[in-house]
């Protein structure tokens with residue numbers, strides 16, 4: 001029997017939680033080097049990252065390797081369950097959102113619409129070889145980047161994950177926004193849309 005989405009989420013979370021500190025550090029470094037080596041990800045502009053929580057692959061090394069003219073941003077939860085983004089540098093003030101995830105503490109007027117990014121690094125629990133993604137279940141990325149279903153990037157949507165987060169073919173829901181590419185410590189997958 002195929003697992004339900006909640007079962008699959010638990011299984012993938014357990015696999016990610018089982019990684020050692022050393023494996024996490026090595027993977028984070030490998031992913032950062034892999035991303036920095038992709039010329040198509042080096043265009044200047046706003047780059048949407050995430051603040052890693054709950055065993056997600058950390059992005060500190062990615063932030064240190066941004067291309068000239070790239071500005072690191074973090075997501076902010078909106079009341080309508082979408083995301084906006086705001087530039088953030090180490091030392092800038094943060095405030096925890098309802099899930100306890102730190103967000104830049106900025107006035108709403110200085111936040112960016114997702115369409116203003118050149119690149120978004122997308123957190124996920126699971127991915128498959130077709131570029132489908134299983135997230136935490138809030139639908140935040142699907143809602144925020146729904147416009148990418150009708151047009152091409154930028155912003156390019158690049159999933160970031162440990163190789164152990166690969167799942168068998170994920171059934172795509174009508175609202176799912178597919179990834180353009182995905183980086184793990186082992187490989188770079190481009191889905192060619």
Ligand SMILES: Nc1nc2c(c(=O)[nH]1)N(C=O)[C@@H](CNc1ccc(C(=O)N[C@@H](CCC(=O)O)C(=O)O)cc1)CN2
Pocket residue numbers: 050051052053054056075083099101123124135136137138139140141
């Ligand atoms: N680091 C990071 N930031 C992110 C996301 C993410 O996946 N990772 N998001 C991507 O969408 C958004 C937040 N989305 C979330 C969606 C659902 C839950 C959630 O349901 N949490 C459960 C417990 C989950 C668990 O730990 O098992 C809860 O609080 O009850 C949390 C965050 C924006 N920021």
Ligand SMILES: Nc1ncnc2c1ncn2[C@@H]1O[C@H](COP(=O)(O)OP(=O)(O)OP(=O)(O)O)[C@@H](O)[C@H]1O
Pocket residue numbers: 133134135136137138139140141142143146173175176
């Ligand atoms: N464009 C949209 N408009 C309205 N509702 C949406 C949209 N996209 C997703 N949703 C809703 O969000 C819910 C969660 O979707 P899903 O389980 O695919 O989230 P996810 O991709 O795992 O989460 P996240 O992006 O937060 O990591 C769904 O029940 C769906 O109804």
